[in-house]
Structure formats: structure tokens, C-alpha cells
Amino acid sequence: MTESLLEIKDILIEADIEGEWKPIVNSLSMTLKRGEVIGLIGESGAGKSTFGLCALGYTKPGCRIVSGSIKLDGQELVGQPEAELRNIRGNKVAYVAQSAAASFNPAHTLLDQFSEAPIQHGKMVASEASVRGREIFAQLDLPEPDTIGERYPHQVSGGQLQRAMTAMALGSNPDIIIFDEPTTALDVTTQIEVLSAIKEAVKSRNVAAIYITHDLAVVAQMADRIMVLRYGDLVEEGDAREMLANPKQEYTQKLLAVRSLRDNKIIDDAQNTILEIHDVTARYPGTNIDVLSNISIKLEKGKTVAVVGESGSGKSTLARVITGLLPPSKGTVSFRGEVLPASLKEKSRDNLRSIQMIYQMADVAMNPRQRIREIIGRPVEFYLGKTGAENEARVLELMKQIEIPENFIDRFPGQLSGGEKQRICIARALAAEPELIICDEVTSALDQLVAEGILDLLQNLQNELNVSYLFITHDLATVKAIADEIVVMYQGKIVEQGPKAQILEPPYEDYTELLLSSVPEMDPDWLDDLVERRKRGEAPTSETLGQR
């Protein structure tokens, strides 16, 4: 098994960035043997997806392969006509995309989409393909493998869809599968199921794989070898276990560094409650399902409460209730001891000013046709009535607080990086001089190191301004880093709440333990061990939880 299947040599890929061709993959090379899994790791902009995709002879629109060679089983791919490359794609080399929900065609059934590649490549007829489809669906632990293929993509869950996509990649028996962040969009508990299904499928077939991810702990479970990329260059390459135990480059060490725990603040007895949610139940208009049931949360001045839960737990709905976007059907929200009007329309300008919000997608939360000056200056004028030179002075002061250079004031959001955009959103929230900021998954769309910078900034701002945070997140690492108190939510109900130390130390509540145990660890044996322990019933699984 030493025969090399894929040999990429000195590949140079350029992208058209505002009319100029700039290199995004800088003369990278890779050798992939049969049955080997290589992990490509790096932050956004590292070129890892572009590099991975070139194994299919494919570049995204607006990119081009300039030079280098890609040899698949001895056949050169660079410079081949499209028709020749189509014979390879979905046939010898298959692809699994990040978002299965977006990458499955909503108009066709799962089995139709599974069968398409094998049939179009002339490998199978329809009846053979559907038999094979059922076989592989069963192997990937999909429920009702005989009939699930007749469903449409929106009729199955996210985790099932991602497994169906892996099944689709396996359909025509490829030599290589490229996994492009296949679990990034999933909840932690679902991620485990998909990871173990992928690992099992890859190992049992001895198929080679390129596994692209930003999460070192995930790649630790999957890869034999790891390549760390940054800005299109190779930082470090080596055996997975060795690299994790002994990273040579500083950048790799930084990626590996576990986030530090925040010191536990002493919750003083002096009651200084700023926000009190009392027995809130809410449902969306026109539905009869309670998205939130009997939620009660208290938040002290200058403290951070983290609301943690998976998708569908109702945590974002909670934010909508507090801001007044969704009036609750029962219960009240009080601010500084006064009950807030339930709906947005009835709120006074001071109500609006004192509770601000920061969103997950900084990109879409800002008007792309406004300059930073207007984005931050608008709330300064609206809430505080400052105009002209006074307004500009305040904007500059805010920009200093969020550590953005003053000369950015006339830029548009499109000219900023992801982390910078989120900082502008923070400044916009601060401009109103609020007492409470609701942070809805503010670091989820950011790279690890950038996200840490944002969390640091939020922490410093809290120390300086004594503002309170309600931190909504699915990411337990973020919770550990920033929370004073934790509220764990599951299906619209509070499972557990209390000071951080109490929640994160044993004895655990079952669901909390499931969440905590599902967060990938750097140990390469972590996944196998966990799956073993769960099989033996020593660790909770989503199924045992469902039986409660």
C-alpha cells in the first residue's frame, strides 16, 4: 500500500481579486497514497478548499490554475479539456461539501441524486444504483435505509443529510473523496455521529481522502497526515499524531493552544439585577408549538450569562423576546426592575437604547452602502442627539475602543475583514451606551484566532464599561471563555442553570454531559474511545436522552 494515487506538484492557483490576478495557493505539493487520509487545516483564506478542490481538476469561478501538475493514477489533470475532467469528477474523485442542506438539489429525491453520478458515468443502470444506494445508506446508519432515498432533502435532518452526501460520494466507488468541512455546520452532538460514520466508511473501503477543516480537534480524529496552511503557503506538514504531540511551528502551536478559562468572578450578594426574564413562554404567530416554555433568567449588572444550546433549542427566540421582536404569550421581561412593554412598537426610545444586539453575520447586519462613519454615527445621533463634530469625535472614540484605526472611518464594510466587521458591529451597539448587549453567536462565523480576539475585546469592554452580556452560543469553548453564569437549553426548556463552576464540574446533568463530551478533543483516539464508551452505555447519547 505505498503506491501513490494522487501527486500534486508545485501547484499555483490565482484568483481574480478586484480585477487583479493574485496567488491564493502558492506552489503547494501533496502526495496521497491509497487508503490514506490527509487533513488540510487552516483559517479562512488559507487556500485549503481551493487546494483540495484542485484534486478534481476544478477551480471555483474566478480562479485559475497557473502552473504545476496534478497526477491522478498517472494521468495528468492540468490542461485537460472539461469533457475529460468530467469523467473523473464524481467517478474517480468525489466531493462532500460543507453544507449538505445547500448542496443537495431541493427538487430531487435523495436516491435520484445518489444514483445520478454512477448512472451518468455509465457504471450502473438505475436498478443497480438504487440497490447500492440502500446498501450504503444502511452502512452509514441512516434510519429506514430502504425508503429514506424516496425523501426530499428538506424532509431529513441536517446530520442525516450530511451522511447522505457522504453516501452519494461513495456511490460510484471513488478512489479519493474530498471532504470540505463536512461537519462545520452541524451541532456538536450531531457532528459526532457524522464523524464516526465518515471515519468508518473511509476505513472499511480503504478509500483515500483529503479532509479539509479549520478545526484541529476534528482533523485529529480523521487524518493520518496533516498539512497546516496559511495564506496559501504550507506552514507545517507531518504525521498527525506526531504533529499534535509536538508542533514545530509557532502558528500550529497557537492553533493547538486551548483557550484559557476566565477567572470565576465572585457573584456578590448585593442584588443589582438588570434583566429579569420571568416565566416566559412564546410561540411564533400562526403556530401552536411553544418555542420557549417557562423560561426564567436573571442577569446582574456587569456580568455575563451564556445561553447555550443546539439549533432548535430556542436560544435565538429568547433574544427576539427580550428585544420585543416576538411578544411572549406568557410571562414578563423586566429591565432595571420595570416590566418592559411586550412589543417593539410600544417601547420607548430609552428602552431601545439600553438593550442592544450584535448578530452572528456581521456581513449582513450592516448596510453595505454605508461608510463606517454612518454605521456608527447613526445610533450616536439617534439615541444621544449628537451631530456634526461632536458625532465624529464620539465615532472616533468608539473606534479606538474597538481597536480599529481611525483612518478606517470612510471605508465601506466590504473593505474590512470578518473580524473587523464584527468589531464595527460591537461599536455600533456601544454607540447607544447600552446597559445590556445581547450577543447572538457573535464568534461562530469567525476563525478561531480572530474569535479569541473578539472575546478578549468584549471582556475588556465589560471591565471598562460595566455592561452586561447575554451571550447566546452553541460553542462550549466560548462559554468556558466568557460566562459567569450558564443557562443550558434544550427544545425550548431550561435544562440546567447556575454559576459556571457548578455547571461545568461533575456531577453533570445528562444533557450537559452529552454536550460537553461531544466537543472534539485533540487526542487522536478521542472519537474511537467515545464511540466505544457510548456503545457500552457509559456515556449518554442523544438516543438515551430522547428516552427520558
Added chain:
Amino acid sequence: MILKRVGLGLFTLLAISLLITVGVEMLSGDVCTAILGQMASEETVAACHKKLDLDRPMFVRYVEWLFNFLQGDMGNSLANERTVLELISARIGNTLYLAALSSLVAIPLGISLGVVAALYRNTGFDRGISVTTLSTISVPDFFVAYILMALFAVKFQIFPAISNVSSGMGFWERFYVSGLPVLTLTLISIAHMMRMTRASIVNLLASPYIEMAKLKGIKPGRIIVKHALPNAWAPIIQVVILNIAFMVVGVVIIEVVFVYPGLGALMVDSVQLRNMPVVQATAMIFAAAYVLLNLLADVLSIIANPRLRHRR
């Protein structure tokens, strides 16, 4: 939801009937001066008014008409003694025939040209189709009609210039005689459908599932037809139905140009004669066709969405 839409549709019809009444009243003269001519003495006109019940105020006549109309009585033509129902039933078949035939030609042609243009997007072929179809909708309807008449009836004499169909004609003869009106209607409606099909497909080509199909090694033609088109139906249906409505309603001018004995020509004649009951009835039919077709478009768009067709 559907009930609300139907209610709104009925309200639209009511508003239109009122507008038509006021509009026709505002035109100079009435049916008596139109029939009797400018030279008629005041007494003859007054006698005519009396005979046709036109001496009462407009509003009273409107309410009376509405009351009868709601009971299914469309009244009598003022120009001759025939009932409006009789006049309309002689013509409506011809108009529907023309609209149906034009739709059968224009819709498949428009959509397939759109698909081909999307497949060869930004090539000379794509631009050629766009320029041609856009040119034909950029000039007035009657202009297209006269150009076609000059070319195919006068110069080359392929089709007759006058499309005077009659009930005695056989299928092929009728088809042949309607050639020019159908061609005109096709030319003035095809661009909308072609452009919308192209735009909806091209819009979807950036979707992750299209990239996925490319990475499965699927051929470009199959990607467009199998992966993009099924998801592009909703906007295409809207435009197609709007064009069918246009073919039913927009035929007014085309029918006059080609002397085609349809509802549109009847309407124009009746407006000239200030023949209110006939104008009112034809307007109601056209408006109802518009309202119903738009309702149909919304229902079809919902059916075209797989998420709504196959519930969880």
C-alpha cells in the same frame, strides 16, 4: 388565503366596471349621436334617448346594470336588438382560440430559448437571441403587426392579410388564416418569457447544488435542465401566466389590425358606438381572465415548490 385573493379579485372587477362606466360616459357623444350622426335634430336624439332609457342619470343606470349583471343578465346591445350574450358567445371562442394557439407556440419557444440562452450565456448566440426578442417587444404591437403584414402578406404572400375566420372553416384553414395574428402575439410576448427563464436559471447557477452537480461530473446541458430549471419554475410561471393573460387581453389591437372577429374587435367597435352594455360585458370578461390567471399563477408557483409539495 385563497378566499382573500378571490375577494380581492371580485373587488377589482367591481372597481373596473365603475371605471369603464365613467370612462365611456366621459367620451363625447353617446350611442344616439353615434348612430344618428352629427346632423340629427335634437328631437330625434331625445326620442332615441327615451327609447334606449338613456335619459336617466349615469349612476342610476350603472346600479341597474350591476344588479342585472349579478343575476347573469348582461342586457341588450344598444345598436341593434340582439342580446349581449349572443354577441359575445359568437366571438369569445375566436379570441380564446387565438390566445390558446399563440400560447402553444410562444410558451415552449420562449422557455426553450431561455434554457439555450442560459446554457450558452454571454456568447454571441445568447446576445443574438436577447437583442432580437427585446427588439420585437420594444416596438408597439400594431407596428409589429403591420411589418409582418407587409412582409408575409404583401411582399411574399404566404399568409392572408385579413384573418377573417368564420365558423364554417375547417381546422387547417382556420389555422392558416390565423397565422399572422399568432406570429404577432408570439413575437410581442416571447421576450419576457425567454428573459425570465434565462435570468432565473443563471441566478441559480451560483448555488452550491449546481457546483455539487459539476463536481459529480454532470454535463452542462443536464445541469441546466435537470438541476437548475426545476428550481426556477416559480418566477417563470408568473411571467408565463402574465403573458397568457396578455394574449387574451392584449389581442384588442391585434384583432383590429387583422380584422379578426374576436372579443377585442367587438370591444373597439362598441366603444366607437358608445354601446355601453357590450363594452361593459367585454371589459368584465377581460378583467375576469386577468384576475383568474393571476390567481392560477400563485397557486401553480406554490405547487412548483418541492418543499411545499412534499411536506415533512
